[in-house]
Amino acid sequence: MKLGIIGVGNAGSKIVDKMVEFESLTDRKLCRHVMVINTARTDLSKPDHIPDSQRILIGDTHQKAKGHGVGGDVEVGAEVAQNDIDEIRRAFDDVDIHEVDAILVCASLGGGTGSGAGPVVINELQKMYDEPVYGLGVLPGKYEGGRPALNAARSLQSFVNNTDNFIAFDNDAWRSKDQTVGEGYEGMNRELATRLVTLLGAGEYDEPTVAENAMDSSDIIRTLDTSGISSIGYASTSVDKTNGEGLLKRFREDHEIEDGSNAAAKINGLVRRAVNSRLTLPCEVSSADRALIVLSGPPSELSRKGLESAREWIENEVDTVEVLAGDDPRENATALSAVVLLSNVTETPRIESIQDQAVEAQEKIAEQEAVREEEIADLITDSDGKIDPVI
């Protein structure tokens, strides 16, 4: 697939940066147009792989933002983006839409810029282009408290309602207890970028490929076309590029006939491991509507039989007939990787708990504000007490 990728806010921009890095390290050709948008000048200077011309600062003249971010205030994040919509639109004008099959907007939902400006950016893209617009959203950890959860609950509705698919990443599930938060993010962003680029970059090569089962971008688009929430599983194993020397080589040659079935078993095992791995959003796998398998690695490691049996296994596991599968042959790859996209998953415990945390936070805020006799509860609650989307 050929993709336009846009990072909004701090985490969104870091994830886009890691995607570009992973794509260049693995010689892929996924990100045809890259852009990061932020309200904080310092955060905008963080990415290592984004050209300066593709970094857009918004809200520098806004009274509250002033180029320093929006301090977790989702309302200000949305307002700033709305005020600077002409500048954002002008930046989009440079996107050569014939060059891309879809656009992915990455943001975290716990802060103010990604969660507030992200939906405004998505709405604008939907107005300007016919191509699908996907969202990638980071859910805040439970440990972060009520305010990020409330931001996320509101923003999640806006992201899901306005995108063609929303891929979620759960910070809670990926947080490692023995790392500082900053160290953890670096690793988490790398893991996420690996999954996204391996999945969405499938099928884009410099040279035409003769692979029998090559993945087609239309299969990826079809699987994502559910308007729901998606989760991604991934597993990988290194491959022996030399095919062994001496005794090992002789052993391999002696067992040549077994190799075909070994390769198939390896693939089947790898795909099962991907589904049973830590998903980007932990969920009940059988609640997915559609699934897609991408198998990426050296052509000699790919096996039609293996892919087919893995596809059948997922068909039974997810209990759906909508399972597509394809190869992504990479001549110079040093690993064989399986990515499984689970589209429109509905049983997602963290999303349910964010809603509960958000309702609690909302009640607490309302209480505190009632005590101070301030009148801002109407910004976040409806008369029916439901959580409103951002826009």
Ligand SMILES: Nc1nc2c(ncn2[C@@H]2O[C@H](COP(=O)(O)OP(=O)(O)OP(=O)(O)O)[C@@H](O)[C@H]2O)c(=O)[nH]1
């Ligand atoms: N996975 C991941 N999460 C991050 C990262 N950086 C921040 N977060 C999470 O993102 C949320 C904060 O959002 P940010 O992206 O930092 O903030 P922002 O959208 O720029 O908004 P403001 O800072 O309020 O202007 C919190 O829930 C953090 O846990 C990161 O690099 N990776």
